[in-house]
Amino acid sequence: MGTGHGHRLYRHGDTVVHRLPAHTKLVALVLFVLTVVATPREQYWAFGAYLVLLAAVSVAAAVPAGFIARRMVVELPFVAFAILLPFIAHGPRTEFLGLTVSESGLLGGWNILAKATLGVIASILLAATTEPRELLAGMRRLRVPPLLVEITSFMVRYADVVTDEMRRMRIARESRGFQASHLGHLQVVARSAGALFIRSYERGERVHLAMLSRGYTGVMPMLDNRVTPSNAWLVAGAVPLLAALIAATAWSLT
């Protein structure tokens, strides 16, 4: 705990992108991802154009490529799946890099890989330029159901507390000579997970008591009442708008 400022995904800065209100960025992200997903997969150039668009945003936000690349590890399981597809899919075969692979599988793999990568990059850019609490405020402004926002907000707040508790439990386990080396040890780890669950549950109860003590009646008070400048929507909307142009061109060429 207490390592530096802000969240690990956040990169401190004061750029146009950082200053945009969170809810405009959230809407832009969703629109962008939907546009990318709706683009026909055979129009390869369109995905290159999307990438250029994201690169432009990352330059504007002063987020270096290396920062994004490191955080893209999260995509690896999907990459593995996308690479498998050409080999396991049926249909007519084709030659690719000296291998005989399924044509539809190859296209399907490319489809997943390209669209997922663009989505992940866009999400990383959002997270890098928006603090978690701003995102939560943004969700509230977009009228996401308050219960969902509260659950997310508690998750953001207590993720570190719970991981820290988990780390302390692991250290205590290992200090008594425990090393998870074979499958039988899974039982011990499972018990720790159970204990952690009970602890978190009890903490939940204590947090609730503390909230009641300060007058909580089941509705979160609205603490954020800033006004959104209208040009913020224009700036944030530029990205999905350009993406929509690309998609429209891609469709007209199909």
Added chain:
Amino acid sequence: MSSLPSLDVRGLAYAYPDGHQALFGVDLTVEQGERVAVLGPNGAGKTTLVLHLNGILGGGLGTVTVAGVAVVKEQLSEVRRRVGIVFQDPDDQLFMPTVRDDVAFGPANFGVCGVELEARVARALDQVGMAAYADRPPHHLSFGQRRRVAVATVLATEPEILILDEPSSNLDPASRRELADVLRSLDVTILMVTHDLPYALELCDRAVVLSDGVVVADGPTRELLCDDALMRAHRLELPFGFDPRLTGASVS
């Protein structure tokens, strides 16, 4: 209003739903502006008592009155505005994404908003010396800082009485002293539940001993701490090398 005691507890008895009886008729009156320590070993019923003071627990015998307002279901909101409880683990109390939002949470629940809300937050943070940390997330603060912010979250509701559950637990000596300075500077009635006897002597002129669910002693803190038989009978031990007869007069 000023003549009414801040807190008046009469004949409070309570048994948990599982049958375990924690309180057996507690009587306690705290006058306005007093700082009172509730001393007692673990399991004496201290936390159960605290949870009665703002109506989290209830349904047993006896009454609790806060500056003339009875702690009953119909008046819970008013009672919770008047009674500010600072819980033992600041991580239980601080749950909002930033210090500022957390301090604003209480007063906002009680209908304070706009400029007045901002002023309350600023004042409360200033009182505990944490004004510079308003925009930080709570989990990036040190434990002592989090405890002080927890005090601010309650001060922001401008309570009649401030109740602290084990305020000195887990604090290093410097944070402990800083918190003591903060508490001394506040112009509010304080009830401090603790088994940290030197801390009680340092901050409170008066103390009560809670043992097995009843108040067994009530008097000047120093006198109680010097009563060896009383201390021994209720598992209250002074730390090694600490002699209440030799320390300076408690600072009021």
